[in-house]
Amino acid sequence: MALRITVIGTGYLGATHAAAMAELGFEVLGLDVVPEKIELLSTGRVPMYEPGLEEMLQRHVAGIEGSTGRLRFTTSWEEVGEFGDVHFVCVNTPQKHGEYACDMSYVDSAFDSLAPHLTRPALVVGKSTVPVGSAARLAARLAELAPAGAGAELAWNPEFLREGFAVNDTLHPDRIVVGVASEGAEKLLREVYAVPVAEGSPFVVTDFPTAELVKTSANSFLATKISFINAMAEVCEAADGDVVKLAEAIGHDDRIGKKFLRAGIGFGGGCLPKDIRAFMARAGELGADQALTFLREVDSINMRRRGHMVELAREAVGGGSFLGRRVAVLGAAFKPDSDDVRDSPALNVAGQIHLQGGQVTVFDPKGMDNARRLFPTLGYADSALEAVRGADVVLHLTEWREFRELDPAELGEVAARRIILDGRNALDSAVWREAGWTYRAMGRPKA
Template identity: 55%
Template sequence: MRISVIGCGYLGAVHASAMAELGHEVVGIDVDERKIAQLGQAQPPFFEPGLPEILASGVASGRLRFSTDIADAADAEVHFLAVGTPQQAGRPTADLRFVDAAFEALLPHLADDALIVGKSTVPVGTAARLAGRLAEAAAHARLAWNPEFLREGYAVKDTLEPDRFVYGVESADAASTLDDVYRRAIDAGTPRIVTDFATAELVKVAANAFLATKISFINAMSEIADATGADVTALADALGHDARIGRRFLNAGVGFGGGCLPKDIRAFAARADELGVGASVAFLKEVDEINLRQRQRVVDLAVATLGGSVFRKRIAVLGVTFKPESDDVRDSPALDVAVHLKGLGADVIATDPAGVENARGRHPQLTYTTSLDEALAGADLVVLVTEWRQYRALDPAAVAVQVAAPRIIDGRNVLDPVAWRAAGWEYHGLGRP
């Protein structure tokens, strides 16, 4: 099929490349000339495992091209809207300016029976509003809402082999067109839920709200564990054996971040307030507060570990991205901890396999290195805040000879306390005795 993807940020670049990998003819559209130039040369503008290969394959085959001119999307049968919906400045609500602008720019270029497919995470009611506008401007075109469920670090797999499809549609033919787009996964048995606009919009934000709640729940339990001497990791293991609960996302630590979960739960609560049902998701505000409190807990633990002050102490911060296998530092708990420690007068040296340049762009006041050895050298305290594989695999005995003092805060509870203490380390986790 002929497909356009409007917006070539994280979601759009992955989606466009994956659609070309499925054999479709794809044009990616974005107003950012530099980004389009990079993509056109098969150079991903961000780190995502698997993307360089399918991007290069699509560009080399001629199935995938990029443009800053939305008129180049005119012959597409299906148009995916994949622009960002950031949080509004100073408000919890989602900023829909980019969605609305992309939608309006596309209207004059719609072919007969074209299908516009929303991928962006939007407040419930957005699709119905856009459908009304579409009926006024291009009655022959159709709209569907098809939320994405990408995990950074696994986005290519999640696009090519998703665990489910959700179609918000007003007609059976729109669902049929989406089946044609995703034919390979549909034929492989991927479940599909065909529903209305509002439900499709809610699925994405409800999923994020549930995951955020689960993470904040176990982090709240880690606070109780610290107060009682219990072990939150053993607690999570025991809870996880209950099939109704499950073990995934029950990992206590410094909390969640990134460009989706934090802003999505805030926008969800704000939209519920607008609809007059804010009380139904009032707990999300506490979920958000618990999450932010985890960052301060790590900072406070660092201060306590160093005898009440971090001033002029050399602290190695391992990780600046919000999660491993990503270079994304948006609302990163790791970077937030590093900045707070720097603000208290610590000599912070932060390292990360992929996120250093992005972090430097946001917080140039920190000292960065891509060398783990350089970060560890002479450290008075090591703080692990992003659980990259190489950090999880550190040999405590080998690291002990690199640092000035063997003290470590495991902000993700991913290290073995017994092994680290046996190697002479003062080990601190969150909710671990």
């Protein structure tokens, strides 16, 4: 009999995972406690922008003409318990308010709600990013609350999705990591991921703690690499060096590599910042806080870049003040190909300038609605051209392809002054200068 899969939590991770499991041929039931989200997903639509996700949903959601009908959604825990052989828990683990630590309340609630409905053997698979040690605690909780007792097993299978590439990352992962306590759990997960494994995706089997540490370790390494090149940008500015050429040169070393070596205003989003902070907090609880003290500097460098961009903008408008100055901000999402504005460096910079008296106008190809909800007092335009109209300085803060392909001459016709600050080192400086713009970028010579 074919495995039937449930996905608990249908946010960014859960909706993608549910659709991908259906794409791989499984019967899937998704659960969320928010009825409006279930209603939306049941029509084949998603509450976020992710390339290819809506199309994949519509291929499988029951009731849509021409779909396979393999994917349904519900708010019933009882239905989920009866339906599933493998239950993926994909709920959010945000940063606690006023603390570095991870808020486990959503995960704990999901396990407490699911377990009483597990009346037959089943595998519960955690995908959420959690502090190391959580899986062992949740396994005990599962065995205590589930009528199936020891038949309700736990595994941990961290997610490695990149926003903007989530569909491909789920269907063709660069690695699959499973923390298991039995051969039976490993066998079930090999069955779930049989297609990507057959295509060559590495399948790494570990214990619970190692599986939990993989995601936070990976994110910490990426954050460190980004902050390293941003620290080098600070040195380059002091020494009149060029961080772009520096990054190119060291990137040719295979031990270092070229990826994540673009200096700019730093990282943001719903994962890297909160994950490295939760990692530090958990290390402290374990008595290993000294091992991760370097992450405090990584975090500090990252946050410092935002303030530095504000200073560059203040310098560009002249007079040492933003009062009466118009500032165009190109970008609101924390990265391109996403509408996610959580901890967005672009919006943080825009907000700081606004609080200091600047008249800020923002444009982003996909993140406008989310940006308006988070920063309702900022100005918003319907296009890059309209955002730039009358601006004393233009800030390029999210590296959308659309922005890289802008016509500097056309924008120059509507801007009050042709000054652009490239917060992502992604624009062609020669093209902008040729069109009469003063081009500045972080970590690069002024001329």
